[in-house]
Amino acid sequence: MNEPYESLTDIIAIPRIEGLALSPDGTRAVLTVATLSSDSTAFERALWEVPADGSGAPVRLTRSAKGETGAAFTADGDVLFTSARPDGDEEDAAQLWLLPARGGEARCVTRLGGGAGLAAVAADAPVVVVTSELMASAQSLEDDARIRADRTKRKVSAILHTSYPMRHWDHDLGPAEPHLLALDLGELPAEAARASAGSPGEAHAGDADSAASTKPYPETMPRPRDLTPAPGRQSEAPEAAVTPDGTTVIATQSVPEGRSNRYRLVAIEVATGATTVLADEPRVDFSSPAVSPDGGMIAYGRGAKSTPAGPADQEIWVANLDGSGARRVAPAWDRWATSLAFSANGRALVVTADDDGRAPIFLIDLEDDEVIRLTQDDYAYANVQVDRNGGGLVALRSNWLEPPHPVRIDSEGAVTELATPAPAAPVNADMTRVESTAEDGARVPGWLLTPPSATADTPAPLLLWIHGGPLGSWNAWSWRWIPAHAVAQGYAVLLADPALSTGYGLDYIARGWNSWGDKPFTDLMTITDAVEARPEIDQDRTAAMGGSFGGYMANWVAGHTGRFDAIVTHASLWALDQFAPTTDHADYWQSIFTPEAMVEHSPHQYVDAITSPMLVIHGDKDYRVPIGEGLRLWAELAERFAEPDGTMAHRFLYFPDENHWILKPQHAVVWYETVFAFLAQHVLGEEPELPEVLG
Secondary structure (H helix, E strand, O other): OOOOOOOHHHHHOOOEEEEEEEOOOOOEEEEEEEEEOOOOOOEEEEEEEEEOOOOOOOEEOOOOOOOOEEEEEOOOOOEEEEEOOOOOOOOOOOEEEEEOOOOOOOEEOOOOOOOOEEEEEOOOOOEEEEEEEEEOOOOOHHHHHHHHHHHHHHOOOOOOOOOOOOEEOOEEOOOEEEEEEEEEHHHOOOOOOHHHHHOOOOOOOOOHHHHHHOOOOOOOOOOOEEOOOOOOOOOOOOOEEEOOOOOEEEEEEEEEEOOEEEEEEEEEEOOOOOEEEEEOOOOEEEEEEEEOOOOOEEEEEEEEOOEOOEOOOEEEEEEEOOOOOOEEEOOOOOOOEEEEEEOOOOOEEEEEEOEOOEEOEEEEEOOOOOEEEOOOOOOEEEEEEEOOOOOOEEEEEEOOOOOOEEEEEOOOOOEEEOOOOOOOOOOOOEEEEEEEEOOOOOEEEEEEEEOOOOOOOOOEEEEEEEOOOOOOOOOOOOOOOOHHHHHHOOOEEEEEOOOOOOOOOHHHHHOOOOOOOOHHHHHHHHHHHHHHOOOOEEEEEEEEEEEOHHHHHHHHHHHHOOOOOEEEEEOOOOOHHHHHHHOOOHHHHHHOOOHHHHHHOOHHHHHHHOOOOEEEEEEOOOOOOOHHHHHHHHHHHHHHHOOOOOOOOOEEEEEOOOOOOOOOHHHHHHHHHHHHHHHHHHOOOOOOOOOHHHO
16 A cells, blocks of 8 residues: 655655635635646645535636745625735735736735735625735835835844834844735726836935836725724734624734833724723733624633743633623633624634643533533544534634645534645554543643554554743644654654643643643653553653654753663753743743753753764754754764764754745745654664755
């Protein structure tokens, strides 16, 4: 049998569904699909349409060299998307495009120097809210374009910071700031005059050389209205929802709070830009706004800032549109919502949340706060869309045996798979729910994936794969972490959810709070013990690996036990005293640890105890876990373990142009080939076959 996840070149060539949008009448779903480029060095995205009832076949809607993403529908059924495809403009920034439902070519509807991202679309009006970064000193869209042109001409990349933070994940913040802009698509001419849209206009006074770059905003496009002037520098664009009639935007708004910030909830009148604060509390973040179908209510998340004393709960609230009558919903429900929407009739909330190794869809009745789990299977649901007419839902569904695929869910929770342009073979493995009991009596759960060949007579080597976060759960398919490939190589893979994992209640998270090296570690060892006792598992051939927090834990494991034949640590925290002030958001990390815990739970203090060979992996553009963590780990391994000739059992796989994740397809292949060559050498006792491209 041909194993579909054995070949890495086959894996990266599998089309991937990354997004979903549902038409206003509930009959059509548009999927964002990523496919491998012809030279295998990038993913190209396009939009496909499928019937939303499970019938029919996929139809491709878009095709361009730059690709399309971020699909949504207008009230009239037109498809909106973002793309950097050219439209008489030499800029590479992605703009908003509109593909008419009645047919015809897509047309560009924005021309913003900082690009456009889709934030919200009114259900019953031609109003769209986009995000775009504008220069802080710019007085107009034309002024923003002039400043950008000047920076480009002078080849200036310098940024002057006046506040913290300076970076976010993999990019620098500034000098532009994220704004919310409103567009009235009713102002879009029936026929776009593309030639005039791209022709130069009158330049601003001052810099004659940049005249061609300071043309007026195109008259063939609706002029965006700035809803958030002078927003200040912030890590991410505001979250937003818009009322069905398009008159009011409900958005998060960043507020400085010392060196950090908090997010409050505001209502913005689209016509005037007048802003009203709906919810604002010190050391509390508001998030995920949603508006009811009749426009009379809002739902949102509320979460206090966590402290070393423990994690703060993440709450669901509802209120009237003006913020009055605010109340917490389902306060006894011990789960954290990952998405919020109103049901079609507005009498319930449609919520997704991690729950015991799955991510089901829940319905929360707004009259009595009853929480009903709608989906009962072993899957995670994402991109949930509410059918305003039929009352059902459309979503993407996945687990560790099946990549994301589109489905429809009826009011009883029955699931119908939709047609897909990206069919992927299921993983040839058994997925078993396993658990053990910790010393404090807590249940420690996980998923165990085993190849069909794993039996008592031919037990499989075990790979303990530790998730990142640390607030997370192994419940949904990931194209970054692909245990299916390990299973295809003959490994059993344990995906454990130790203390700090989500989906098991606040107390389970609190078990590992401010003490990462304590119960999260002992939980992992306890469930590994239980799995190793299974007859189909070879307890004498084992390895542990993880990324980010999983990399931290891999480092901690390396310094506290020699039970594993190999350790793989990716983008890992090594010295907490160094990590905390150099990460992109030091304010957060330093606020959830006591100084004593930072010292006590720092893996670097246990370097002398390491006996397992370690493969260290890091990307130089990682701002969340800076490259200094990997460099210091490598230097200290060399200091302790290098032989007189400089060699050692440890290895360092370095990516100069990758970030916290390894995103380029060719580098993902190198990552997996190197990891499994390292495991083959130290776990299986085989001669390693390293990628030839490494030299």
